[in-house]
Amino acid sequence: MHTVAVLALDQVIPFDLSTPIEVFSRTRLPDGRPGYQIRVCGEVPEIDAGAFTVRVRWGLEGLSGADTIIVPGTADPAVPLPPAVRDALCAAAADGTRIASICSGTFPLAATGLLDGLRATTHWVAADLLAATHPAIEVDPDVLYVDNGQILTSAGAAAGLDLCLHMIRRDYGSAVAADAARLSVMPLEREGGQAQFIVHDHVPAPQGSTLEPLLTWLQDNLGSDLTLADIAAQAGTSTRTLIRRFREQTGTTPLQWLHRARVRQAQHLLETTQHSVERIGAQVGFGSPTAFRDRFKKTTGISPHAYRRAFS
Numbered sequence: 001m002h003t004v005a006v007l008a009l010d011q012v013i014p015f016d017l018s019t020p021i022e023v024f025s026r027t028r029l030p031d032g033r034p035g036y037q038i039r040v041c042g043e044v045p046e047i048d049a050g051a052f053t054v055r056v057r058w059g060l061e062g063l064s065g066a067d068t069i070i071v072p073g074t075a076d077p078a079v080p081l082p083p084a085v086r087d088a089l090c091a092a093a094a095d096g097t098r099i100a101s102i103c104s105g106t107f108p109l110a111a112t113g114l115l116d117g118l119r120a121t122t123h124w125v126a127a128d129l130l131a132a133t134h135p136a137i138e139v140d141p142d143v144l145y146v147d148n149g150q151i152l153t154s155a156g157a158a159a160g161l162d163l164c165l166h167m168i169r170r171d172y173g174s175a176v177a178a179d180a181a182r183l184s185v186m187p188l189e190r191e192g193g194q195a196q197f198i199v200h201d202h203v204p205a206p207q208g209s210t211l212e213p214l215l216t217w218l219q220d221n222l223g224s225d226l227t228l229a230d231i232a233a234q235a236g237t238s239t240r241t242l243i244r245r246f247r248e249q250t251g252t253t254p255l256q257w258l259h260r261a262r263v264r265q266a267q268h269l270l271e272t273t274q275h276s277v278e279r280i281g282a283q284v285g286f287g288s289p290t291a292f293r294d295r296f297k298k299t300t301g302i303s304p305h306a307y308r309r310a311f312s
Contacts, residue, residue, distance in 0.1 A: 123156030
């Protein structure tokens with residue numbers, strides 16, 4: 001069974017602490033067995049969690065031998081990382097343990113040096129501080145999470161759920177992850193798509209916006225050969241007005257939105273069908289296999305074949 005150790009630091013944010021505990025502890029395999037066992041670890045037995053105190057059952061020795069370590073956020077990311085905690089995290093990393101941070105938990109993880117030279121994220125409010133205090137890290141404030149393989153980081157609050165579901169899907173596949181998502185009342189793929197890197201470059205148009213009917217039509221016609229003129233005709237407007245409205249309501253252009261929607265649909269087909277990559281590319285509206293592979297990798301960070309190996 002996969003062991004997840006959740007590290008409770010002083011001033012831990014309760015939401016960040018409870019997210020991995022709840023998500024992983026409720027994950028079930030197809031035969032009903034639990035997918036994970038949980039350890040909550042701390043340097044000292046009692047941890048300040050703001051409104052209350054947490055008493056942990058494991059000391060730092062609980063990090064040793066874990067398959068995954070989760071570092072939740074803390075209320076003050078500027079608090080120095082205790083040397084014993086730093087040494088325990090570095091030792092675990094040297095042993096090959098997967099280590100992931102939630103929200104401002106990126107800061108204690110960064111203090112170990114394990115993120116140097118890597119791409120990482122944190123809560124958008126703290127992104128500038130992370131970049132200033134740890135210039136060796138490539139800080140990306142515009143993503144839900146970043147997966148570097150052994151080391152993962154997530155943005156704030158609910159992004160921790162996205163990260164946990166992503167790790168479940170890595171460990172046990174989409175069906176188990178989807179079941180965990182339903183128990184969390186959380187979509188497995190939030191709007192914007194999920195893959196090895198989840199990038200929300202633009203905000204989707206809100207429900208009730210003037211673009212909503214058009215976006216629904218686009219979603220229903222992803223496989224068609226659509227031009228900007230076709231989309232404008234469907235919207236009953238000029239191409240110039242269409243582009244302006246898209247930028248105002250989604251932050252992107254019509255064709256960029258269409259590309260991302262096609263990639264999201266391709267992800268779903270790669271996970272749930274045995275269709276060839278070439279067939280899937282054609283199904284979602286890409287004119288050639290090369291165009292499909294290039295756009296998919298640009299959007300998700302990995303190729304369609306690698307995505308299928310990881311998530312199907």
